[in-house]
Amino acid sequence: MADNLKSHYVIVGAGIAGISAVDAIREVDRDRDIIVINGENVEPYCRPLIVDVLRGEKSFDEIHLREPDWYKERNVTLITGDPASRLDIAGNTVELESGNTVTWEKLLIATGSVPSTPPIKGLDTVPSHTLYREDDIDALKAACKKGDKALLAGIGLIGLQAMTSLKELGVEITAVELMPKVLPLILDQKASEYAKRRLEEHGIEVIVGSGIAEFKPADGGDHPYAAVTDRGSEIGFDLLVMATGMRPELSLLDGTEIDIDRGIVVTPQMATSVPGIYAAGDVTVFDNWIEGHADLHAHWVNAFHQGRIAGVNMADGRTEQYRPMYLNSLSIFGLPIITFGSSRIDEPEDADVFIKENPGRPSFRRFVVKDGKLIAATLINDVQNAGVFQYLAREKVDIGDIASSLFEQDLAGMDFLYQHHEKVVSGENIDWPESMSLIKWFKKDHSHTRWGKKEAGEKSKK
């Protein structure tokens, strides 16, 4: 007998977007029911840390998004292992795989991404793996043995995670990337040379600018399977990992009237085109604050903020602002890389590019300035003050006159930063104690320091 559940708030997908929505709802509304539908078989976990599980350094119990008690304490019903299978929008009801149904007043779709694999000839004739969910890790762990040879299709962020982890497990790796550079969605040609060199130094065979035309069982040789590249060479392998990209998980929306443009189209309040239904996280398409056009960007920070905004708005309609931009922080065998904005573009139009590098160290910094504003940056190895540059970009601070010396980090640049900080915060919401009024640090829209306001005897704005 199927159950028919009812809940004021229903959240489909228990990734960071879904869980931060729960947090936000409970800050506003402590009473009304929340049901979270977690389609996976384990309690909600930190997705990027699945590679630590793959390497055997952590278990799923150690990477929970929230401790198991957290849900109960907040009066949240978590349904685990029973994915949503169909949306009935007219009836405000979501059907689960078990046949149970849940009726909502407010619905959040936070179903995240799924790996997307191109239709390569023979792909179904060889065993292949992806790296995204808990079940992928179980399968991959069972399949790989020390000394095996893995073929990795795609050298993007996920591919990078896959190879660094598999390498640590003693698996040999050949990685093939269709585009002419590694990490093509993140790095420009020059920066990607650093990344490629790092991979090669760690024993990974990297092939760029070459697609895979076909997979097939190998005829003889050391490995049971083979891939034929579009240049005609053959690569034998024991294990195939497909890391050719991600796309929003939209299968639940088939046949519904919710607006889709690659991802779910949302307002700045995370509302979809259907009243009462919200979406957040990787599943959405949103207006990029720097580039000014609609974008997909599978990213943790994004999913966190969008989940919060959705939650707040679902609970009381108050608007919060978030200015999404591309951000990435990655590490290649311990070499840290931070990028933001369209750092992938080799020759950005109408923009000045500043590069400072030291291949020996190695260190590399690249900044793209357009109309006096910092719009993209790449920092390799020297990443300590990435946050400051990220801030200048997000706040669209005019740095036109000072750009080169700022990035050289010489005195003029330091002065600028110092004066800028003072200017930005002076008289605004950070209220330092009277005696310390000299320095007021970065402050703009985020009301960083409510405690400061209290101290100055002001009533905080509600």
Place this chain on the structure above:
Amino acid sequence: MRRIYTKPDLCSGCRACSIACAIAHFGVADDSRGAIQILRNPFMGFEYQAVCRICEEPECVAACMGIALTRDPDTGQIHFDEDRCIGCWMCTMVCPHQAAIPDPKRGKAIICDQCEGRDKPACVAACSTGAVTFIEVEDKVGAEG
């Protein structure tokens, strides 16, 4: 609730605070590993102390994909659970105060914990000019929910 405040005009740039912090947390006198860092411009005549400002909506907490960083909704305090830190430097990427410092030696971030459990933060105790202070602020953060 007490907080660390800084007075850059009193800072001589001696880095005793950074060193004291590194000693308190890692047992080494290495100023580059202190959670408080001194940015210096000798010609302009300023020293600036980069340290956690305990933002009300901390970007580092939003970015932390290991859930090592959390914010106590009652006190506003930011907690750092070192065991959960995976050294992804997402916090470094978003902290506008340069107060989330990568520590390659541990493969984990260096985050100011206000020396929880200690009478006075090590940096404050070490500062001889009064440029780093620890002051009582009203414990009202989060009270109105």
